[in-house]
Amino acid sequence: MPTPIPQPSPDALMVRTTNSAGLAVPIALVVIAVGLLGVTGAVSVIVGEQRRPPPAAGYVGVVLMLGFVALGVLALIATYKGRNARALFDGNGFWWDNGTARALIPWDGLTGVAVHWSRLGRGTKLYSLELYPQGPVDRDDPVLWPLVRDTDPPGPDLPRVHYQLPFRAGARDAVMAGLRRHAPALWLGELRRPAGHIGRPDRRGHRTRNRSAG
Numbered sequence: 001m002p003t004p005i006p007q008p009s010p011d012a013l014m015v016r017t018t019n020s021a022g023l024a025v026p027i028a029l030v031v032i033a034v035g036l037l038g039v040t041g042a043v044s045v046i047v048g049e050q051r052r053p054p055p056a057a058g059y060v061g062v063v064l065m066l067g068f069v070a071l072g073v074l075a076l077i078a079t080y081k082g083r084n085a086r087a088l089f090d091g092n093g094f095w096w097d098n099g100t101a102r103a104l105i106p107w108d109g110l111t112g113v114a115v116h117w118s119r120l121g122r123g124t125k126l127y128s129l130e131l132y133p134q135g136p137v138d139r140d141d142p143v144l145w146p147l148v149r150d151t152d153p154p155g156p157d158l159p160r161v162h163y164q165l166p167f168r169a170g171a172r173d174a175v176m177a178g179l180r181r182h183a184p185a186l187w188l189g190e191l192r193r194p195a196g197h198i199g200r201p202d203r204r205g206h207r208t209r210n211r212s213a214g
Contacts (some may be wrong), residue, residue, distance in 0.1 A: 089178030103143035
């Protein structure tokens, strides 16, 4: 008989780590609208100066406003992709569900867990869940690879390559409750990190390794 696919326990704590579409989509649409209005205004300046060399500020304005449009579109894409993503905590470990597939990082395979945060501007805090493994990390796991990071750890006994899950500020209490309930012996605390501590997946390396393996 085939080995059954492991599932979270019925009482697993589920946490949605991204903002709901009801909040993120309107903000993204406003950013796109501002960008489009800015592009229209900058183009009007350029066209209005057609009898003489157009001012460089007009072209700079077009580029900047197109950047706003791009940010809004990227935010919409990220919201759509992450609409069903969620984290789960139970006695077995940390589960990551990306909306289409699920993977488990067992507690007994970790050497420590922490919540990190850094400031973005004056009033915004960016949070992340940090999971430090005892051994090597599969950088190309079909589900977990977007969480893999290679960054300086906060302590000399922690590995550089680990898992990082950014999450919305409103999920902080739930995430910490899940860790304290199910992994108290691994808990390293809540630490402030330098600005920009949120990393990015190694998408280029992932594609390159997959092409080489294929």
